[in-house]
Amino acid sequence: MICKDRVAVVTGAGRGLGRAHALELARQGAKVVVNDLGVSAAGEGGSESPARRVAEEIRSLGGEAVADCSDVADGGGARRLVETALEAYGRLDVLVNNAGFLRDRMLVNLSEDEWDAVVRVHLKGHFLPLKHAGLHWRAESKAGRPVDARVVNTSSGAGLLGSVGQGNYAAAKAGIAALTLVAAAELARYGVTVNAIAPAARTRMTERVFAATMAAPRDGSFDAMAPENVSPLVAWLASAGSRGVTGRVFEVEGGRICVMEGFRHGPASDNGARWEAAGLGPVITGLLADAAAPEPVYGA
Template sequence: MICKDRVVVVTGAGRGLGRAHALEFARQGAKVVVNDLGVSASGEGGSEGPAHEVVEEIRAMGGEAVADGSDIATDSGARRLVATALKSFGGLDVLVNNAGFLRDRMLVNMSEEEWDAVMRVHLKGHFLPLKHAGLHWRAEAKAGRPVDARVINTSSGAGLLGSVGQGNYSAAKAGIVGLTLVAAAELGRYGVTVNAIAPAARTRMTEQVFAATMAAVAEGAFDAMAPENVSPLVAWLGSAESRDVTGRVFEVEGGKVCVMEGFRHGPTTDIGARWDAADLGPEITGLLREAATPEPVYGA
Protein backbone atom coordinates (compact mmCIF):
# COMPACT_ATOMS: atom_id res chain seq x y z
CA MET A 1 0.00 0.00 0.00
CA ILE A 2 2.84 2.41 -0.79
CA CYS A 3 0.44 4.66 -2.76
CA LYS A 4 -2.43 4.60 -0.29
CA ASP A 5 -4.97 7.37 -1.04
CA ARG A 6 -2.81 8.94 -3.76
CA VAL A 7 -4.77 10.05 -6.82
CA VAL A 8 -3.28 8.66 -10.02
CA VAL A 9 -4.04 9.34 -13.68
CA VAL A 10 -2.87 6.73 -16.20
CA THR A 11 -3.27 7.48 -19.91
CA GLY A 12 -3.76 4.62 -22.34
CA ALA A 13 -4.83 2.48 -19.41
CA GLY A 14 -7.37 0.27 -21.14
CA ARG A 15 -4.91 -2.38 -22.28
CA GLY A 16 -1.30 -3.55 -22.05
CA LEU A 17 1.14 -1.58 -19.92
CA GLY A 18 -1.38 1.10 -18.99
CA ARG A 19 -3.86 -1.46 -17.71
CA ALA A 20 -1.12 -3.18 -15.70
CA HIS A 21 -0.07 0.18 -14.21
CA ALA A 22 -3.65 1.08 -13.26
CA LEU A 23 -4.21 -2.27 -11.54
CA GLU A 24 -0.88 -2.09 -9.70
CA PHE A 25 -1.60 1.41 -8.41
CA ALA A 26 -4.99 0.19 -7.20
CA ARG A 27 -3.31 -2.73 -5.41
CA GLN A 28 -1.02 -0.20 -3.77
CA GLY A 29 -4.00 1.76 -2.44
CA ALA A 30 -4.29 4.53 -5.04
CA LYS A 31 -7.45 6.04 -6.52
CA VAL A 32 -7.13 5.72 -10.28
CA VAL A 33 -8.39 7.67 -13.29
CA VAL A 34 -8.32 5.21 -16.20
CA ASN A 35 -7.90 7.19 -19.40
CA ASP A 36 -8.31 5.41 -22.76
CA LEU A 37 -9.91 6.07 -26.14
CA GLY A 38 -10.14 2.37 -26.97
CA VAL A 39 -8.43 2.72 -30.35
CA SER A 40 -6.69 -0.03 -32.29
CA ALA A 41 -2.94 -0.69 -32.11
CA SER A 42 -2.54 1.70 -35.05
CA GLY A 43 -4.72 4.40 -33.50
CA GLU A 44 -7.94 3.80 -35.44
CA GLY A 45 -11.53 3.48 -34.22
CA GLY A 46 -12.48 3.93 -30.60
CA SER A 47 -14.48 2.35 -27.78
CA GLU A 48 -15.35 3.15 -24.17
CA GLY A 49 -15.18 -0.54 -23.33
CA PRO A 50 -11.50 -1.04 -22.39
CA ALA A 51 -11.37 1.83 -19.87
CA HIS A 52 -14.62 0.75 -18.20
CA GLU A 53 -13.46 -2.86 -18.01
CA VAL A 54 -10.32 -1.82 -16.10
CA VAL A 55 -12.42 0.33 -13.77
CA GLU A 56 -14.61 -2.67 -13.03
CA GLU A 57 -11.53 -4.81 -12.33
CA ILE A 58 -10.28 -2.23 -9.85
CA ARG A 59 -13.65 -1.93 -8.14
CA ALA A 60 -13.93 -5.71 -7.95
CA MET A 61 -10.72 -5.77 -5.89
CA GLY A 62 -12.16 -3.12 -3.56
CA GLY A 63 -10.40 -0.14 -5.11
CA GLU A 64 -11.61 3.21 -6.40
CA ALA A 65 -11.46 4.17 -10.07
CA VAL A 66 -13.23 6.19 -12.75
CA ALA A 67 -13.02 6.02 -16.52
CA ASP A 68 -12.04 8.96 -18.70
CA GLY A 69 -12.35 9.12 -22.49
CA SER A 70 -10.58 12.43 -23.11
CA ASP A 71 -8.25 12.80 -26.09
CA ILE A 72 -5.06 13.72 -24.25
CA ALA A 73 -3.41 14.98 -27.45
CA THR A 74 -5.76 17.98 -27.43
CA ASP A 75 -5.53 20.90 -25.04
CA SER A 76 -9.18 20.62 -24.04
CA GLY A 77 -8.91 16.86 -23.54
CA ALA A 78 -5.82 17.12 -21.34
CA ARG A 79 -7.47 19.86 -19.28
CA ARG A 80 -10.59 17.71 -18.90
CA LEU A 81 -8.49 14.73 -17.79
CA VAL A 82 -6.97 16.70 -14.92
CA ALA A 83 -10.40 18.07 -14.04
CA THR A 84 -11.77 14.51 -13.87
CA ALA A 85 -9.21 13.61 -11.20
CA LEU A 86 -9.93 16.75 -9.19
CA LYS A 87 -13.71 16.32 -9.42
CA SER A 88 -13.73 12.58 -8.74
CA PHE A 89 -11.14 12.34 -5.99
CA GLY A 90 -10.38 15.87 -4.85
CA GLY A 91 -6.77 16.03 -6.00
CA LEU A 92 -4.02 14.77 -8.25
CA ASP A 93 -0.75 13.25 -7.06
CA VAL A 94 0.57 11.17 -9.96
CA LEU A 95 0.43 11.41 -13.75
CA VAL A 96 1.53 8.39 -15.77
CA ASN A 97 1.84 9.28 -19.46
CA ASN A 98 1.56 5.99 -21.31
CA ALA A 99 -0.84 6.30 -24.28
CA GLY A 100 0.49 5.51 -27.73
CA PHE A 101 0.28 3.48 -30.92
CA LEU A 102 2.49 2.53 -33.87
CA ARG A 103 2.64 3.38 -37.57
CA ASP A 104 5.84 1.51 -38.47
CA ARG A 105 7.46 2.11 -41.83
CA MET A 106 10.95 2.53 -43.27
CA LEU A 107 11.76 6.24 -43.56
CA VAL A 108 11.68 6.39 -47.35
CA ASN A 109 8.21 4.81 -47.37
CA MET A 110 6.71 6.72 -44.42
CA SER A 111 3.90 9.16 -45.14
CA GLU A 112 3.57 12.56 -43.54
CA GLU A 113 0.34 11.40 -41.89
CA GLU A 114 2.11 8.38 -40.35
CA TRP A 115 4.80 10.67 -38.97
CA ASP A 116 2.34 13.22 -37.60
CA ALA A 117 -0.01 10.66 -36.04
CA VAL A 118 2.76 9.04 -33.98
CA MET A 119 4.24 12.39 -32.95
CA ARG A 120 0.80 13.56 -31.90
CA VAL A 121 -0.14 10.67 -29.64
CA HIS A 122 3.28 10.08 -28.07
CA LEU A 123 4.96 13.48 -27.83
CA LYS A 124 2.03 15.89 -27.80
CA GLY A 125 0.10 13.34 -25.73
CA HIS A 126 2.81 13.59 -23.08
CA PHE A 127 3.21 17.37 -23.23
CA LEU A 128 -0.41 18.43 -22.79
CA PRO A 129 -1.34 16.30 -19.73
CA LEU A 130 2.01 17.28 -18.20
CA LYS A 131 1.26 20.95 -18.85
CA HIS A 132 -2.18 20.90 -17.25
CA ALA A 133 -1.10 18.77 -14.31
CA GLY A 134 1.83 21.16 -13.86
CA LEU A 135 -0.49 24.17 -13.88
CA HIS A 136 -2.55 22.58 -11.11
CA TRP A 137 0.50 21.75 -8.99
CA ARG A 138 1.99 25.22 -9.49
CA ALA A 139 -1.26 26.80 -8.32
CA GLU A 140 -1.33 24.53 -5.27
CA ALA A 141 2.26 25.39 -4.37
CA LYS A 142 1.68 29.13 -4.80
CA ALA A 143 -1.39 28.87 -2.57
CA GLY A 144 0.80 27.42 0.17
CA ARG A 145 -0.60 23.92 -0.03
CA PRO A 146 2.04 21.15 0.09
CA VAL A 147 2.69 19.29 -3.18
CA ASP A 148 4.36 15.88 -3.34
CA ALA A 149 3.57 14.96 -6.94
CA ARG A 150 5.00 12.59 -9.53
CA VAL A 151 5.10 12.32 -13.30
CA ILE A 152 6.20 9.07 -14.97
CA ASN A 153 6.68 9.34 -18.72
CA THR A 154 6.99 6.42 -21.11
CA SER A 155 9.95 6.41 -23.47
CA SER A 156 11.38 3.30 -25.13
CA GLY A 157 14.61 1.58 -26.05
CA ALA A 158 13.76 2.78 -29.55
CA GLY A 159 13.99 6.36 -28.31
CA LEU A 160 17.28 5.75 -26.53
CA LEU A 161 19.07 3.65 -29.15
CA GLY A 162 16.93 3.89 -32.29
CA SER A 163 14.96 1.15 -34.05
CA VAL A 164 15.00 0.31 -37.75
CA GLY A 165 11.56 0.79 -39.32
CA GLN A 166 10.41 3.02 -36.47
CA GLY A 167 11.80 6.45 -37.29
CA ASN A 168 8.64 8.28 -36.17
CA TYR A 169 8.28 6.26 -32.96
CA SER A 170 12.01 6.50 -32.14
CA ALA A 171 12.01 10.28 -32.64
CA ALA A 172 8.89 10.73 -30.50
CA LYS A 173 10.26 8.55 -27.69
CA ALA A 174 13.61 10.39 -27.78
CA GLY A 175 11.67 13.64 -27.53
CA ILE A 176 9.93 12.32 -24.43
CA VAL A 177 13.32 11.90 -22.75
CA GLY A 178 14.20 15.53 -23.50
CA LEU A 179 10.78 16.64 -22.25
CA THR A 180 11.31 14.64 -19.04
CA LEU A 181 14.64 16.35 -18.31
CA VAL A 182 13.20 19.83 -18.87
CA ALA A 183 10.06 19.14 -16.84
CA ALA A 184 12.12 17.77 -13.94
CA ALA A 185 14.17 20.98 -13.89
CA GLU A 186 11.17 23.30 -14.21
CA LEU A 187 8.66 21.62 -11.89
CA GLY A 188 10.96 20.62 -9.04
CA ARG A 189 10.42 23.96 -7.31
CA TYR A 190 6.72 23.10 -6.94
CA GLY A 191 7.29 19.69 -5.32
CA VAL A 192 7.02 17.62 -8.49
CA THR A 193 9.41 14.90 -9.67
CA VAL A 194 9.51 13.79 -13.31
CA ASN A 195 11.07 10.52 -14.47
CA ALA A 196 10.78 8.26 -17.50
CA ILE A 197 10.78 4.53 -18.09
CA ALA A 198 11.89 2.59 -21.17
CA PRO A 199 9.92 -0.64 -20.81
CA ALA A 200 10.22 -3.90 -22.71
CA ALA A 201 7.03 -5.93 -22.50
CA ARG A 202 4.54 -7.87 -24.58
CA THR A 203 1.65 -5.62 -25.59
CA ARG A 204 -0.47 -5.17 -28.70
CA MET A 205 2.39 -3.10 -30.14
CA THR A 206 5.07 -5.72 -29.48
CA GLU A 207 3.25 -9.07 -29.46
CA GLN A 208 4.94 -10.22 -32.67
CA VAL A 209 8.40 -9.30 -31.38
CA PHE A 210 7.99 -11.24 -28.14
CA ALA A 211 5.70 -14.04 -29.35
CA ALA A 212 8.51 -16.61 -29.02
CA THR A 213 8.62 -16.12 -25.25
CA MET A 214 5.16 -17.65 -24.88
CA ALA A 215 6.44 -21.15 -25.66
CA ALA A 216 8.80 -20.97 -22.68
CA VAL A 217 6.04 -19.52 -20.48
CA ALA A 218 3.77 -22.39 -21.41
CA GLU A 219 6.40 -24.72 -19.96
CA GLY A 220 6.39 -22.88 -16.65
CA ALA A 221 9.20 -20.34 -17.15
CA PHE A 222 9.04 -16.82 -15.73
CA ASP A 223 7.14 -14.62 -18.17
CA ALA A 224 9.77 -11.91 -18.50
CA MET A 225 7.74 -10.05 -21.13
CA ALA A 226 4.51 -9.74 -19.12
CA PRO A 227 3.53 -6.05 -18.83
CA GLU A 228 2.82 -6.55 -15.12
CA ASN A 229 6.59 -6.79 -14.54
CA VAL A 230 7.02 -3.11 -15.43
CA SER A 231 4.33 -1.73 -13.14
CA PRO A 232 5.97 -2.15 -9.69
CA LEU A 233 8.67 0.34 -10.69
CA VAL A 234 6.04 2.76 -11.98
CA ALA A 235 4.09 2.45 -8.71
CA TRP A 236 7.24 3.06 -6.66
CA LEU A 237 8.11 6.12 -8.76
CA GLY A 238 4.58 7.34 -8.03
CA SER A 239 4.94 6.87 -4.28
CA ALA A 240 6.13 9.27 -1.58
CA GLU A 241 9.29 7.17 -1.22
CA SER A 242 10.65 8.38 -4.57
CA ARG A 243 10.63 12.11 -3.78
CA ASP A 244 14.43 12.39 -4.13
CA VAL A 245 14.51 10.79 -7.61
CA THR A 246 13.94 13.05 -10.59
CA GLY A 247 15.18 13.57 -14.13
CA ARG A 248 16.07 9.89 -14.52
CA VAL A 249 15.34 7.28 -17.17
CA PHE A 250 14.92 3.64 -16.13
CA GLU A 251 14.98 0.67 -18.48
CA VAL A 252 12.79 -2.10 -17.10
CA GLU A 253 12.24 -5.60 -18.44
CA GLY A 254 11.17 -8.71 -16.53
CA GLY A 255 13.06 -8.58 -13.26
CA LYS A 256 15.70 -6.14 -14.53
CA VAL A 257 15.86 -2.45 -13.68
CA CYS A 258 18.63 -0.38 -15.26
CA VAL A 259 19.43 3.30 -14.77
CA MET A 260 20.06 4.54 -18.31
CA GLU A 261 22.96 6.92 -18.79
CA GLY A 262 22.35 9.17 -21.78
CA PHE A 263 24.44 11.79 -23.46
CA ARG A 264 27.39 12.89 -21.36
CA HIS A 265 30.37 15.05 -22.23
CA GLY A 266 33.07 12.71 -23.50
CA PRO A 267 36.56 13.16 -24.97
CA THR A 268 37.15 16.79 -25.92
CA THR A 269 39.72 18.92 -27.69
CA ASP A 270 39.88 22.74 -27.69
CA ILE A 271 42.52 24.82 -29.50
CA GLY A 272 41.07 28.11 -28.30
CA ALA A 273 40.59 29.33 -31.87
CA ARG A 274 38.67 28.58 -35.04
CA TRP A 275 39.47 25.22 -36.61
CA ASP A 276 40.61 24.73 -40.15
CA ALA A 277 38.40 22.04 -41.66
CA ALA A 278 41.43 20.20 -43.05
CA ASP A 279 42.88 19.79 -39.55
CA LEU A 280 39.78 18.22 -38.01
CA GLY A 281 40.09 14.71 -39.49
CA PRO A 282 42.93 13.47 -37.26
CA GLU A 283 41.47 15.22 -34.21
CA ILE A 284 38.00 13.69 -34.64
CA THR A 285 39.55 10.27 -35.27
CA GLY A 286 41.45 10.56 -32.01
CA LEU A 287 38.40 11.65 -30.04
CA LEU A 288 36.33 8.77 -31.41
CA ARG A 289 39.10 6.35 -30.50
CA GLU A 290 38.85 7.50 -26.87
CA ALA A 291 35.05 7.58 -26.77
CA ALA A 292 32.76 4.71 -25.80
CA THR A 293 31.38 2.72 -28.73
CA PRO A 294 27.66 3.45 -29.24
CA GLU A 295 25.22 0.62 -28.61
CA PRO A 296 23.71 -0.64 -31.86
CA VAL A 297 20.36 0.49 -33.19
CA TYR A 298 17.66 -2.16 -32.71
CA GLY A 299 17.26 -4.14 -35.92
CA ALA A 300 20.51 -2.92 -37.46
Protein backbone atom coordinates in the same frame (compact mmCIF):
# COMPACT_ATOMS: atom_id res chain seq x y z
CA MET B 1 0.10 0.01 0.10
CA ILE B 2 2.92 2.43 -0.75
CA CYS B 3 0.50 4.65 -2.73
CA LYS B 4 -2.31 4.64 -0.16
CA ASP B 5 -4.80 7.47 -0.79
CA ARG B 6 -2.76 8.98 -3.62
CA VAL B 7 -4.72 9.90 -6.74
CA ALA B 8 -3.18 8.68 -9.99
CA VAL B 9 -4.05 9.31 -13.62
CA VAL B 10 -2.86 6.66 -16.07
CA THR B 11 -3.19 7.36 -19.81
CA GLY B 12 -3.60 4.49 -22.26
CA ALA B 13 -4.72 2.34 -19.34
CA GLY B 14 -7.30 0.23 -21.15
CA ARG B 15 -4.88 -2.50 -22.19
CA GLY B 16 -1.29 -3.70 -21.94
CA LEU B 17 1.18 -1.75 -19.85
CA GLY B 18 -1.29 0.98 -18.91
CA ARG B 19 -3.79 -1.54 -17.58
CA ALA B 20 -1.04 -3.27 -15.58
CA HIS B 21 0.06 0.09 -14.13
CA ALA B 22 -3.51 1.02 -13.17
CA LEU B 23 -4.07 -2.32 -11.44
CA GLU B 24 -0.77 -2.17 -9.55
CA LEU B 25 -1.35 1.43 -8.44
CA ALA B 26 -4.78 0.41 -7.16
CA ARG B 27 -3.27 -2.61 -5.41
CA GLN B 28 -0.86 -0.21 -3.72
CA GLY B 29 -3.76 1.89 -2.45
CA ALA B 30 -4.08 4.60 -5.11
CA LYS B 31 -7.34 5.96 -6.46
CA VAL B 32 -7.02 5.66 -10.23
CA VAL B 33 -8.34 7.60 -13.20
CA VAL B 34 -8.24 5.08 -16.06
CA ASN B 35 -7.81 6.99 -19.31
CA ASP B 36 -8.09 5.36 -22.74
CA LEU B 37 -9.56 6.28 -26.12
CA GLY B 38 -10.04 2.61 -27.01
CA VAL B 39 -8.35 2.85 -30.40
CA SER B 40 -6.67 0.02 -32.31
CA ALA B 41 -2.93 -0.70 -32.14
CA ALA B 42 -2.60 1.63 -35.15
CA GLY B 43 -4.66 4.41 -33.53
CA GLU B 44 -7.87 3.80 -35.46
CA GLY B 45 -11.47 3.71 -34.24
CA GLY B 46 -12.33 4.25 -30.61
CA SER B 47 -14.40 2.83 -27.78
CA GLU B 48 -15.14 3.65 -24.15
CA SER B 49 -15.18 -0.06 -23.26
CA PRO B 50 -11.45 -0.60 -22.46
CA ALA B 51 -11.26 2.25 -19.93
CA ARG B 52 -14.59 1.37 -18.32
CA ARG B 53 -13.67 -2.33 -18.16
CA VAL B 54 -10.40 -1.65 -16.29
CA ALA B 55 -12.07 0.80 -13.90
CA GLU B 56 -14.71 -1.82 -13.13
CA GLU B 57 -11.99 -4.45 -12.65
CA ILE B 58 -10.30 -2.23 -10.06
CA ARG B 59 -13.58 -1.62 -8.26
CA SER B 60 -14.38 -5.35 -8.25
CA LEU B 61 -11.07 -5.92 -6.45
CA GLY B 62 -12.01 -3.41 -3.76
CA GLY B 63 -10.20 -0.40 -5.19
CA GLU B 64 -11.38 3.01 -6.34
CA ALA B 65 -11.33 4.02 -10.00
CA VAL B 66 -13.15 6.08 -12.59
CA ALA B 67 -12.93 5.88 -16.36
CA ASP B 68 -11.98 8.77 -18.64
CA CYS B 69 -12.00 8.71 -22.43
CA SER B 70 -10.42 12.11 -23.17
CA ASP B 71 -7.94 12.54 -26.02
CA VAL B 72 -4.69 13.35 -24.20
CA ALA B 73 -3.09 14.74 -27.37
CA ASP B 74 -5.76 17.47 -27.46
CA GLY B 75 -5.51 20.52 -25.21
CA GLY B 76 -9.11 20.35 -24.10
CA GLY B 77 -8.94 16.60 -23.57
CA ALA B 78 -5.81 16.86 -21.42
CA ARG B 79 -7.40 19.60 -19.32
CA ARG B 80 -10.56 17.50 -18.85
CA LEU B 81 -8.44 14.55 -17.77
CA VAL B 82 -6.96 16.57 -14.89
CA GLU B 83 -10.41 17.91 -14.07
CA THR B 84 -11.77 14.36 -13.91
CA ALA B 85 -9.30 13.49 -11.16
CA LEU B 86 -10.07 16.67 -9.22
CA GLU B 87 -13.84 16.25 -9.53
CA ALA B 88 -13.77 12.56 -8.58
CA TYR B 89 -11.23 12.66 -5.76
CA GLY B 90 -10.46 16.30 -4.96
CA ARG B 91 -6.74 16.07 -5.71
CA LEU B 92 -4.10 14.82 -8.13
CA ASP B 93 -0.82 13.28 -6.98
CA VAL B 94 0.45 11.15 -9.87
CA LEU B 95 0.44 11.34 -13.66
CA VAL B 96 1.54 8.26 -15.59
CA ASN B 97 1.86 9.09 -19.29
CA ASN B 98 1.59 5.86 -21.25
CA ALA B 99 -0.80 6.28 -24.21
CA GLY B 100 0.46 5.50 -27.69
CA PHE B 101 0.27 3.43 -30.85
CA LEU B 102 2.49 2.41 -33.76
CA ARG B 103 2.60 2.99 -37.50
CA ASP B 104 5.90 1.40 -38.44
CA ARG B 105 7.59 2.00 -41.78
CA MET B 106 11.11 2.35 -43.11
CA LEU B 107 11.92 6.05 -43.48
CA VAL B 108 11.62 6.14 -47.25
CA ASN B 109 8.14 4.59 -47.02
CA LEU B 110 6.92 6.63 -44.04
CA SER B 111 4.14 9.07 -44.92
CA GLU B 112 3.69 12.48 -43.34
CA ASP B 113 0.39 11.35 -41.84
CA GLU B 114 2.06 8.32 -40.23
CA TRP B 115 4.81 10.54 -38.86
CA ASP B 116 2.37 13.15 -37.53
CA ALA B 117 -0.01 10.62 -35.95
CA VAL B 118 2.69 8.81 -33.97
CA VAL B 119 4.52 11.95 -32.86
CA ARG B 120 1.17 13.46 -31.85
CA VAL B 121 -0.01 10.62 -29.63
CA HIS B 122 3.34 9.95 -27.97
CA LEU B 123 5.09 13.31 -27.69
CA LYS B 124 2.16 15.73 -27.68
CA GLY B 125 0.21 13.19 -25.65
CA HIS B 126 2.89 13.48 -22.96
CA PHE B 127 3.31 17.25 -23.14
CA LEU B 128 -0.34 18.27 -22.76
CA PRO B 129 -1.28 16.17 -19.68
CA LEU B 130 2.06 17.18 -18.15
CA LYS B 131 1.31 20.84 -18.83
CA HIS B 132 -2.18 20.78 -17.32
CA ALA B 133 -1.12 18.71 -14.31
CA GLY B 134 1.82 21.10 -13.88
CA LEU B 135 -0.50 24.11 -13.95
CA HIS B 136 -2.57 22.55 -11.18
CA TRP B 137 0.45 21.73 -9.03
CA ARG B 138 1.93 25.20 -9.54
CA ALA B 139 -1.33 26.78 -8.41
CA GLU B 140 -1.44 24.51 -5.35
CA SER B 141 2.14 25.36 -4.45
CA LYS B 142 1.62 29.09 -4.87
CA ALA B 143 -1.49 28.88 -2.70
CA GLY B 144 0.66 27.46 0.10
CA ARG B 145 -0.73 23.94 -0.10
CA PRO B 146 1.99 21.24 0.06
CA VAL B 147 2.60 19.33 -3.17
CA ASP B 148 4.32 15.94 -3.30
CA ALA B 149 3.52 14.93 -6.85
CA ARG B 150 4.96 12.47 -9.35
CA VAL B 151 5.11 12.16 -13.13
CA VAL B 152 6.14 8.91 -14.78
CA ASN B 153 6.67 9.22 -18.53
CA THR B 154 7.06 6.35 -20.98
CA SER B 155 10.04 6.44 -23.30
CA SER B 156 11.46 3.36 -25.03
CA GLY B 157 14.68 1.65 -25.96
CA ALA B 158 13.78 2.71 -29.49
CA GLY B 159 14.01 6.34 -28.40
CA LEU B 160 17.23 5.86 -26.44
CA LEU B 161 19.13 3.67 -28.92
CA GLY B 162 17.10 3.88 -32.15
CA SER B 163 15.07 1.17 -33.89
CA VAL B 164 15.08 0.30 -37.58
CA GLY B 165 11.65 0.78 -39.15
CA GLN B 166 10.43 3.01 -36.33
CA GLY B 167 11.75 6.47 -37.16
CA ASN B 168 8.54 8.22 -36.09
CA TYR B 169 8.19 6.24 -32.85
CA ALA B 170 11.90 6.47 -31.97
CA ALA B 171 11.95 10.23 -32.54
CA ALA B 172 8.88 10.72 -30.33
CA LYS B 173 10.27 8.50 -27.56
CA ALA B 174 13.63 10.32 -27.68
CA GLY B 175 11.69 13.57 -27.33
CA ILE B 176 9.92 12.18 -24.27
CA ALA B 177 13.27 11.42 -22.62
CA ALA B 178 14.41 15.01 -23.21
CA LEU B 179 11.03 16.40 -22.09
CA THR B 180 11.43 14.43 -18.87
CA LEU B 181 14.74 16.17 -18.12
CA VAL B 182 13.28 19.62 -18.78
CA ALA B 183 10.11 18.97 -16.77
CA ALA B 184 12.12 17.61 -13.83
CA ALA B 185 14.16 20.81 -13.73
CA GLU B 186 11.19 23.16 -14.17
CA LEU B 187 8.68 21.53 -11.82
CA ALA B 188 11.01 20.72 -8.92
CA ARG B 189 10.25 24.09 -7.28
CA TYR B 190 6.58 23.06 -6.98
CA GLY B 191 7.25 19.71 -5.29
CA VAL B 192 6.99 17.56 -8.43
CA THR B 193 9.38 14.83 -9.53
CA VAL B 194 9.48 13.67 -13.15
CA ASN B 195 11.03 10.40 -14.30
CA ALA B 196 10.66 8.10 -17.29
CA ILE B 197 10.69 4.38 -17.93
CA ALA B 198 11.80 2.54 -21.06
CA PRO B 199 9.86 -0.72 -20.76
CA ALA B 200 10.07 -3.97 -22.71
CA ALA B 201 6.97 -6.14 -22.44
CA ARG B 202 4.46 -8.14 -24.44
CA THR B 203 1.68 -5.79 -25.55
CA ARG B 204 -0.36 -5.15 -28.69
CA MET B 205 2.44 -2.88 -29.88
CA THR B 206 5.17 -5.50 -29.58
CA GLU B 207 3.63 -8.95 -29.89
CA ARG B 208 3.81 -9.13 -33.68
CA VAL B 209 7.29 -7.65 -33.96
CA PHE B 210 8.81 -9.84 -31.25
CA ALA B 211 6.45 -12.82 -31.35
CA ALA B 212 9.22 -15.42 -31.15
CA THR B 213 10.96 -13.96 -28.10
CA MET B 214 7.95 -12.56 -26.25
CA ALA B 215 5.68 -15.60 -26.12
CA ALA B 216 4.43 -16.49 -22.65
CA PRO B 217 6.10 -19.64 -21.25
CA ARG B 218 3.87 -22.69 -21.03
CA ASP B 219 5.71 -24.41 -18.18
CA GLY B 220 4.70 -21.96 -15.48
CA SER B 221 8.15 -20.38 -15.26
CA PHE B 222 8.74 -16.65 -14.87
CA ASP B 223 7.14 -14.76 -17.74
CA ALA B 224 9.78 -12.08 -18.32
CA MET B 225 7.70 -10.29 -20.95
CA ALA B 226 4.51 -9.93 -18.91
CA PRO B 227 3.47 -6.25 -18.72
CA GLU B 228 2.85 -6.45 -14.98
CA ASN B 229 6.61 -6.87 -14.39
CA VAL B 230 7.08 -3.19 -15.30
CA SER B 231 4.40 -1.83 -12.98
CA PRO B 232 6.09 -2.20 -9.55
CA LEU B 233 8.69 0.37 -10.65
CA VAL B 234 5.91 2.70 -11.78
CA ALA B 235 4.17 2.31 -8.43
CA TRP B 236 7.36 3.02 -6.51
CA LEU B 237 8.10 6.09 -8.63
CA ALA B 238 4.52 7.21 -7.90
CA SER B 239 4.97 6.82 -4.15
CA ALA B 240 6.15 9.24 -1.49
CA GLY B 241 9.27 7.10 -1.10
CA SER B 242 10.67 8.24 -4.44
CA ARG B 243 10.81 11.91 -3.42
CA GLY B 244 14.57 12.23 -3.98
CA VAL B 245 14.56 10.71 -7.48
CA THR B 246 13.92 12.94 -10.48
CA GLY B 247 15.13 13.49 -14.05
CA ARG B 248 16.00 9.79 -14.47
CA VAL B 249 15.22 7.23 -17.17
CA PHE B 250 14.93 3.58 -16.14
CA GLU B 251 14.98 0.66 -18.54
CA VAL B 252 12.86 -2.16 -17.16
CA GLU B 253 12.31 -5.65 -18.54
CA GLY B 254 11.24 -8.73 -16.62
CA GLY B 255 13.16 -8.67 -13.35
CA ARG B 256 15.84 -6.27 -14.60
CA ILE B 257 15.98 -2.52 -13.89
CA CYS B 258 18.75 -0.41 -15.42
CA VAL B 259 19.46 3.29 -14.93
CA MET B 260 20.00 4.62 -18.44
CA GLU B 261 22.80 7.13 -18.87
CA GLY B 262 22.12 9.44 -21.79
CA PHE B 263 24.27 12.02 -23.51
CA ARG B 264 27.21 13.04 -21.33
CA HIS B 265 30.23 15.19 -22.12
CA GLY B 266 32.96 12.89 -23.40
CA PRO B 267 36.43 13.45 -24.89
CA ALA B 268 36.99 17.01 -26.15
CA SER B 269 39.65 19.06 -27.89
CA ASP B 270 39.80 22.85 -27.71
CA ASN B 271 41.84 24.58 -30.43
CA GLY B 272 41.54 27.98 -28.80
CA ALA B 273 40.59 29.37 -32.19
CA ARG B 274 38.47 28.52 -35.22
CA TRP B 275 39.24 25.10 -36.66
CA GLU B 276 40.34 24.59 -40.26
CA ALA B 277 38.06 21.99 -41.82
CA ALA B 278 40.93 20.21 -43.58
CA GLY B 279 42.71 19.64 -40.29
CA LEU B 280 39.79 18.11 -38.41
CA GLY B 281 40.26 14.52 -39.62
CA PRO B 282 42.97 13.54 -37.10
CA VAL B 283 41.25 15.50 -34.31
CA ILE B 284 37.91 13.75 -34.74
CA THR B 285 39.61 10.38 -35.18
CA GLY B 286 41.43 10.87 -31.88
CA LEU B 287 38.31 11.94 -30.03
CA LEU B 288 36.33 8.95 -31.30
CA ALA B 289 39.17 6.62 -30.31
CA ASP B 290 38.87 7.87 -26.73
CA ALA B 291 35.06 7.82 -26.65
CA ALA B 292 32.84 4.91 -25.69
CA ALA B 293 31.48 3.01 -28.70
CA PRO B 294 27.76 3.62 -29.28
CA GLU B 295 25.35 0.80 -28.57
CA PRO B 296 23.85 -0.69 -31.73
CA VAL B 297 20.49 0.45 -33.07
CA TYR B 298 17.76 -2.15 -32.53
CA GLY B 299 17.26 -4.14 -35.72
CA ALA B 300 20.51 -2.96 -37.33
